[in-house]
Amino acid sequence: MVAATVLGVAKQTKVVPIKLIPTLPPLNVSTTAKASYLSAFVYNISANAIACGYTAISIVIVMISKGKRSKSLLMAVLIGDLMMVALLFSSTGAAGAIGLMGRHGNKHVMWKKVCGVFGKFCNQAAVSVAITLIASVVFMLLVVLDALKLP
Template sequence: MSTTIDMPGSSKAAKAGKPVLVTTPSRPGGWKKGVAIMDFILRLGAIAAALGAAATMGLSDQTLPFFTQFFQFEASYDSFTTFQFFVITMALVAGYLVLSLPLSIVAVVRPHAAGPRLFLIILDTVFLTLATASGASAASIVYLAHNGNQDTNWIAICNQFGDFCAQTSGAVVSSLVAVLVFVLLIVMSALVLGKKH
């Protein structure tokens, strides 16, 4: 970026009738590079949240003895298909986030390139939908586990399976953190794509 300033003076360029060219150093990338760096950092945080959610839910297990050791009650994530869906989708979300890191690095190196950002915003929206669906469905089951439902005679199991409920609740909260980070990533990418300069 250069600026032409016409300065009357005694220099050779002024005597020849040519304007003096004064250049100002321009920062390549500017605020878009800062947004791209923040995008990369948020992706790392979303990876941690999604992996934490999948691992916590996948490892949730509690067994209660009932009268004898031969007859036991067990609660684990694979007892509920919703929790299985949750583990699979959060693992997919974490995998996508890991695979999206190179494109995020490209956005840092070339902050004015629209292609990588457009590709990321489309895929971020798809995986935001997956993360939201799995988090919301798991949240509904966790709610039933905590409170039960009198109309359908579902009893609250968290009175007996406290550790299991604490782990599943933590996994749901972690997934909702990943959803929030996805929303921030999409908004930031949309702002960068919407600005021309």
């Protein structure tokens, strides 16, 4: 949930000079960068929230059935954990790709770097992607532990 919160509150407003005609002075325009403007970031926030909700629910279910864990319950938890691994890794890839595009731009299609202007926003997005990657690895380790528990 930390990654979703960090990215969800990331917002930065800057005044950006835009040159319309070479002979005229630039026009200063206030521009805002926030996660809701990029679908990959919205996906990352949603994936983190879903994984957090799933974790809370699965902890409650496992705690309730502590003495009577069946093979079907362990298999259900394993499948759920696998789904969270896939969800988190895919959202990490999506948000990471957009983040790299913002940091480095793309000369082939003439997309400019935006992290030079929106540095704080880009740093918050990078931290969120890093936290999501760590969460993905933790879930992957949980899958391994779940698989080892199967009879």
